[in-house]
Each structure stands twice: as structure tokens, then as C-alpha cells.
Amino acid sequence: MSGSRYSDLDRPPLSAAALNRALVRPGSLWTGVTVVESTGSTNADLAKAAREGATEGTVLVAEEQLAGRGRLGRAWSAPPRSGLTFSILLRPDVPLAAQGWLPLLYGVAAASAVRRLAEVDVRLKWPNDLLIGERKLAGILAERADDVVVIGMGLNVSLRPEELPVETATSLVIEKTACADRDPLLRAVLREVETHYREWTAAGGDADASGLRAAYLAASATIGRLVRVELPNGQVLIGQATGVDGFGHLQVAGENERYTLSAGDVVHVRIAG
The missing domain is CATH 2.30.30.100 (SH3 type barrels.)
Known part of the structure; x- marks a missing residue:
């Protein structure tokens, strides 16, 4: 029943311990996953952590984000545990001019992961919105802080129609996809990001040599x-x-x-x- 304290049993919390066991290992890009109940902005929190010496591969997940921001400064919000709201910290050792590819790389990785697990055709609207048809499933925001790039994503997982922030949005549950479980989705996105990031940095940030531009064009709806x-x-x-x-x-x-x-x-x- 709406309003009941049992109404969100289909929105279980994420386990930081389980995520760390799955993702943090010797040689992995991911160095630690923290899950917090609520915060203003995971991007802002990670930028602050970077200034305090946080390592590359730090991941911050918020069950609820109170001051989420999209591109062009737009506000973004969703009910607790209804989506995946998280940010990653990267220190890319590639030329600064090439780093404009990072949000597009993230989009390619996220779309690939969701497409595979949810069994739904996810496409990219330039630069990095994830779409199902013409409806927005996720947004990505990359921000620079000195030599660090923080990239955040908000992915709509179990939002119901009345909970959508805008009429042009959608969620995995609304689309009746094969997977709406946040834990495997988060793992899959982070593993795909690591794969693409390793290939791109190994190529010195060259989007053609790493195959990134071809992958982006193949996934583009634009x-x-x-x-x-x-x-x-x-x-x-x-x-x-x-x-x-x-x-x-x-x-x-x-x-x-x-x-x-x-x-x-x-x-x-x-x-x-």
C-alpha cells in the first residue's frame, strides 16, 4: 500500500561489504566502495575526498541524493533506493585534451552493461544520456578537480511513473526489463568502465586506437x-x-x-x- 512502511520492500539497500568483495582486488581499478544512506551530491563529496588524498578508483554510492545535479546545473532527485546514484574518482594519465572522452567512455560502458543485464536496447544521446527509445534512463556528469576527474551517474531502476522527475524519463521497472536488481547492475557498470578505461589509457587517450570512438558511434542515438x-x-x-x-x-x-x-x-x- 502506498505510504506503508512495507511499500518499498522491493527496494533493498546495497551492501558495501558485498560490493567491495566483488570489485576490490589486487590489480583492480576499484580501490574501495562506500555506501551512504544520504548525501547532497556524490560528485561534490568525491571532489572533496580527492583534495584530501583519496585514491583513484574510489567509488561513492548514495541511497538517496538530496542535491543531485545534472548537466547545465539542473537539479535531479529520486526516492531513496529507487535508482543507482554513485560517483567514481579517476586520475587519468593521458593528455588533458583527450580527457573530454571520459564522460562518453562512461556512457558507452554503462549502456553496454545495462543492455546486457536488463536485455533492453539502451542508446546514447550526445554526450552521455542513456535512452530507451526517446526516454531518459540515466544521466552522467563529469567534473574536474585539479588532476582528478569525478564522474557521477544517476540510473533510474525502480521508479514508478508518478515518481519520475520529468515526463520524458523512464526506469528499468517501467520498461519491464530482465533485471532491476541494483547490486548486479552496479557491479556490471563498474566492470565495464574498468575495461574501457584500461583500454583507453593504454592507448594514451586515443579514442580511435582504443576503439572508443567506434563503440560510441555504434551506441549513439544522435x-x-x-x-x-x-x-x-x-x-x-x-x-x-x-x-x-x-x-x-x-x-x-x-x-x-x-x-x-x-x-x-x-x-x-x-x-x-
Whole structure:
């Protein structure tokens, strides 16, 4: 019953001990997983921890996030234990210019993991929203703090329709997918991130040599589409999304000009008829 203290038995808590046993081992990228009941922002907490000497591979999971932020400063919230809200800390030893690929790498890894476990076609909207159809399943936010990159993700797992933050969102439960268990989903995402991150750093951050650009294009729901892009300065452009360049920037062909975008809010435009 709604409002009953038993109403969320389908939202069990995560076990930090079990996650550490599964993920932290000699040679692993992951050096420790902490699960907290509630926090303002896992990204902000990890950025603070980085300044205090936290190691690469630190993972912070929040059962509830009170001041979650999406791209372009948007607020984001969800009921406790209804999703996966977590951040990772990376210290990539690759050229700074190549590090714009990190949020896209994370998106490729997360989409691959969810696609495999949940048995659902997950696609990427540039730069790194996870979509089922045209509905948003997850968002990713990467932030730099000195030589550290903190990447956070909010993945909608068991949210019900009335709990969605926006009408254009969805969840694994709403989509009736094969898996809506947060523990194996989190493990799978982190293992996929590690694989892609190892390959990308071994290639010196080269998205082509590591296969990252090809993997991103294969998973993209944006490339080849007519898009409307709202730029941070308020300008709006409409054109065909034609590709992603060597820095992870979106390439758009307008009516009379070609654009390369490092930031912007992309809307997929439907053609009538």
C-alpha cells in the first residue's frame, strides 16, 4: 500500500561489504566502495575526498541524493533506493585534451552493461544520456578537480511513473526489463568502465586506437539524426548530427555551415509524416 512502511520492500539497500568483495582486488581499478544512506551530491563529496588524498578508483554510492545535479546545473532527485546514484574518482594519465572522452567512455560502458543485464536496447544521446527509445534512463556528469576527474551517474531502476522527475524519463521497472536488481547492475557498470578505461589509457587517450570512438558511434542515438541544439550562450542551431570528432565533440551540419560543439543541450527532432 502506498505510504506503508512495507511499500518499498522491493527496494533493498546495497551492501558495501558485498560490493567491495566483488570489485576490490589486487590489480583492480576499484580501490574501495562506500555506501551512504544520504548525501547532497556524490560528485561534490568525491571532489572533496580527492583534495584530501583519496585514491583513484574510489567509488561513492548514495541511497538517496538530496542535491543531485545534472548537466547545465539542473537539479535531479529520486526516492531513496529507487535508482543507482554513485560517483567514481579517476586520475587519468593521458593528455588533458583527450580527457573530454571520459564522460562518453562512461556512457558507452554503462549502456553496454545495462543492455546486457536488463536485455533492453539502451542508446546514447550526445554526450552521455542513456535512452530507451526517446526516454531518459540515466544521466552522467563529469567534473574536474585539479588532476582528478569525478564522474557521477544517476540510473533510474525502480521508479514508478508518478515518481519520475520529468515526463520524458523512464526506469528499468517501467520498461519491464530482465533485471532491476541494483547490486548486479552496479557491479556490471563498474566492470565495464574498468575495461574501457584500461583500454583507453593504454592507448594514451586515443579514442580511435582504443576503439572508443567506434563503440560510441555504434551506441549513439544522435548521430545521423536531425537535432536541435541549445547552446550555453542561448543560441539555438538545427542541423544533422554527422559524427563525433577526435575530442568527443559533436559535429553538426547546419544549412550553410558545419559546427563542432563541446557543450549544449541536444533535442532529437522528429520528422512529421
